[in-house]
Amino acid sequence: MSLNRKYIPIVVTILLFIIMFVAGSFRYTGFFSLQVLMNLLIDNAFLLITAVGMSFVILSGGIDLSVGSMIALSTMVSASLVQQHGWPPVVVIPLVLLMGAAFGSGMGAIIHYFKIQPFIVTLAGMFMARGLCYVISIDTITIDNSFYTAVAQTKITLPGGSFISISAIIALIVAAVAIYTAHYTRFGRNVYALGGSEQSSLLMGLPVARTKIMVYTLSGLCSALAGVVFTFYMLSGYGLHAVGFELDTIAAVVIGGTLLTGGVGYVLGTFFGVLIQGVIQTIISFEGTLSSWWTKIVIGLLLFIFILLQRVLSARGSSLKR
Amino acid sequence: MSAQEPILQMTKIHKRFPGVKALCDVDLRLYPGEVHALMGENGAGKSTLIKVLTGVYSIDEGKVEMEGISISINSPLESQAAGISTVYQEVNLCPNLTVAENIFIGREPRRFGRILWKEMNRRAAEILSERLNVQIDVTEPLRMYSVAVQQLVAIARALDISAKVLILDEPTSSLDQNEVQQLFRIMRKLKQDGLAILFVTHFLDQMYEISDRVTILRNGEFVGEYMAKDLSRLDLVLKMIGKELSLLEDLPSLAEDYKDSFGEVMVKAENLSRKGAIEPFDLSIRKGEVVGLAGLLGSGRTEAARLFFGADKPDSGKLIFPGGSEGVHTPREAIKRRIAFCSENRKTEGIIGDLTVRENIILALQAKQGVFRTLSRKQQDEVAVEYIRMLNINPPNPDHLIKNLSGGNQQKVLLARWLLTAPQLFILDEPTRGIDIGAKAEIQKLVLSLSRQGMSFLFISSELEEVLRVSDRIVVLRDHCKVKEISDKDMNQQNIMQAIAGG
Known part of the structure; x- marks a missing residue:
């Protein structure tokens, strides 16, 4: 049975990841280990969570530029409430998630009911969220709350001696739920339909209004969750956290094989898109002499390749069969 | 089957839009197990009637009954719930989703909220193969299939929803001959299954091939309901355009007898065609000749004219010009070759309402000269005054805003605009539509006198008398095909009408 053409981009993404990982393993001693793989998840947990939300937005034919700022705002609100006001994390975390969801659904409602391009609305959202960070504080707020430090330092040992962090587990759960949602629920299929036409x-x-607002709500929720995870990772709140991060997220989604015009792609692809970004960083840190900016260069090249690949595939797809 | 009651009955339907009566006293009866054709020229009210039936528009007056029970339809969803499904001319599905999803989305089979893909694919394949005799891979994205197959998928979706009445709105307009036959086979099968099908078309041949009953509309009014087999082609056409054959008198042609003494061929179309617009045709126009294009609205007249001007790109064929140069051209090249085109959409493609008469007149000349050779205000005034006098434009004030002029005078300004570029071939698409008798006669006279000075014309009009009056030769189009060329003594209304009706 020949490979269905719709799976080509995602297969390319997965193969690319495998090739990079294998290449790294041959070149560097100590690269080929479960721990390196786990570290990819640990270091990119917040990217994965954000990219999952972004996948739904892009699949629906939209874009969300506010995710980076939303992460910063989440770290800021968390740090401020926990550290400066002494609120318990069990209250703060749900509150932050609620804030993200509300922010996202607000943008979604504006996009749908006023028929404004998502680019503009979420650009405004991006500036607003970033600005709000500085209303709270212009400085870094370091967190020394015991819950946060405990979560940050917890290592769950896996059979074989490697370990994984709580954040990585959260990210994996989010990705799994998203894959199910995209494929097996009406909401998920409506997102694809919306992106198609x-x-x-x-x-x-189909419930277009509800679906559209839900998509941005989901993205807001995911970026707030990513902000919470980022807080575990950095143990601080700062207005300059995750600057330009929305673009990394979009890059991960596109490298994962999702069409920017919407309607085509898989959340699983996004998962590997994130891992590819991670593996590039790992290779560069193993190389030792290269500047970390090479990550950006390689990602830029990959983006070009993927956009061209999609163009070629969709051009061939339009030669019809009877 | 004729003894049955209609499943859907619409009585005395009225629909008004601001300033227009779109539907007036229209009846429609659809019987189960019948294909019912809805015929009429463009603008006859077919689309409005369908939109009323599908809940896009609400009716102002009248009654809709489904299986004897009065219903009111206020939205597409209500229409669907009542058992009326519509497949539009442009397929309204999602090309990125699979065939199966397109049939079932919004109604996917689920268990505990989880979509059952296998079940969905199985049922989709079942509907397609059992009800439509189509075997395709339902897990492929819809965009992988041709428009014809996409249309079948749309029909499958409509059938699965609940349809008792299936409306097919111009389904054949983008299909080729084989695809049309496939669609017809399916329509016959659905008919046997007891479905009432409303088939909207402007193809006469297709109507006769598939329909049992036909309702004819004209200018938003109900002309009548007939059994297709009892209605001759000629009667059908006469009813669509609203004439009685006995009343067709022979008007003396103003054009002189067809002469072989016309000059060289100005332009010759060879095998020119465009898919969905006009089938391949040959046509040459000679210097000083007026060629009339006759046919029903929607028969491909405008489409043919647009190919001559290069406004659309042909799929096949070429234009040959004097001196042997040939090829497909763009409107810009057409203007360079001194071809002018006066569109039928005066308001949207012709006049610029907020400019003055003078500015509207000089527009094409200025465009031809380019921005660097501006006409001085004095030249502009001279030109404008000259043409206002020549064409008798009223009011004779070059600084009047054109939107305040009457339709006939606007048309004259447009003619002036193109005449100023001294065209050798002038394509006039419905130049006298919606203007008063006096202005009409003036425009007709102008065409004749200019042609005697050596200008060639391609003249399109829905009014047969007018075409007859000005043309030296008449080309008849039917169902997007050139079917006949009529010249000399054969040019009379009966002959043209026969050619339009065909078969």
Whole structure:
């Protein structure tokens, strides 16, 4: 059975990850280990969580530029409430998540009901969230709350001696739930339909308004969760956290094989898109002499390749079969 | 089957839009197990009637009954719930989703909220193969298939929803001959299954091939409901355009007898065609000749004219010009070759309402000269005054805003604009539509006198008398095909009408 063409981008993504990982293993001693693989997840947990939310937005034909700022705002609110006001984390974390979801659904409602491009609305959201960080404080707020430090330092040992962090587990759960949602629920399929054609979705009687607002709510929620995880990782709140991070997220989604025009792609692809970004960073740190900016260069090249690949595939897809 | 009651009955439907009566006293009866054709020229009210039936528009007056029970339809969803499903001309599905999903999305089979893909694919394949006789891989994205297959998928979706009444809105307009036959086989099968099908088309041949009953509309009014087999082609056409054959008198042609003495060929189309617009046709126009294009609205007249001007790109064929140069051209090149095109959409493609008469007149000339050779205000005024006098434009004030002029005078300004570029071939698409009798006669006279001075014309009009009056030769189009060329003594209304009706 020949490979269905719709799976080509995701297969390319997965193969690319495997090739990079294998290449790294041959070149550097100590690279080929479960721990290196786990570290990819540990170091990129917040990227994975954000990218999962972003996948839904891009699949629906939209874009969300506010995610980086939302992460910063989440770290800031968490740090401020826990550290300066002494609120318990068990209250703060749900509050931060709620804030992210509300922020996202607000943007979604504006996008849908006023028919404004998502780019502009979320750009405004990006500036607003970033600005709000500085209302709280212009300085870094370091967290020494015992819950946060405990979560940050917890290492769950896996059979074989390697370990994984709580953040990575959260990210894996988010990704798994998202894959199920995208493929097996009506909401998920409506997102794909919306990305395929909004006009048709309306005429087919699908809940376009609800789906669209939900997508941005989900992205807001995911970025707030990523902010919480980022707080565990950095143990601080700061207005300059995750600057430009929305672009890394979009890059991960696109390298994962999702079409920027919407309707085509898989959350699993995003998962590997994130791992590819991680593996590039790992290779560069193993290399030792290269500047970390090489990460950006390689990611830039990969983006070009993937966009071209999609163009070629969709051009061939339009040669019809009877 | 004729003894049955109609499943859907619409009585005395009225629909008004601001300033327009879109539907007036229209009846429609759909019987189970029948294909019912809805015929009429463009603008006859077919689309409005369908939109009323599908809940896009609400009716102002009248009654809709489904299986004898009065219903009101206020939204597409309500229409669907009542058992009326529609497949639109442009397929309204999601090309990125699989065939199966497109049939089931919004109604996917689920267990505990989880979509059962296997079940969905199985049922999709079942619907397609059992009800439509189509075997395709339902797990492929829809965009992998041709428009014809996409349309079948849309029909499958409609059938699965609940349909008792299936509306097919111009389904054949983007299909080729084989695909049309496939669609017809499916329609026959659905008919046997007891479905009532409303088939909207402007193809006469297709109507006769598939329909049992036909309702004809004209200008938003109900003309009548007939059994297709009892209605001759000629009667059908006469009813669509609203004439009685006995009343067709022979008007003396203003054009002189067809002469072989016309000059060289100005432009010759060879095998020119565009998919969905006009089938391949040949046509040459000679210097000083007026060629009339006759046919029903929607028969491909405008489409043919646009190919001559280069406004659309042909799929096949070429244009040959004097001196042997040939090829497909763009409107810009057409203007360089001194071809002018006066579009039928005066308001949207012609006049610029907020500019003055003078500015509207000089527009094309200025465009031809380019921005660097601006006409001085004095030249502009001279030109404008000259043409206002020549064409008798009223009011004779070059600084009047054109939107305040009457339709006939706007049309004259447009003619002036193009005449100023001294065209050798002038394509006029419905130049006299919606203007008063006096202005009409003036425009017709102008065409004749200019042609005697050596200008060639391609003249399109829905009014047969007018085409007859000005043309030296008449080309008849039917169902997007050139079917006949009529010249000399054969040019009379009966002959043209026969050619338009065909078969």
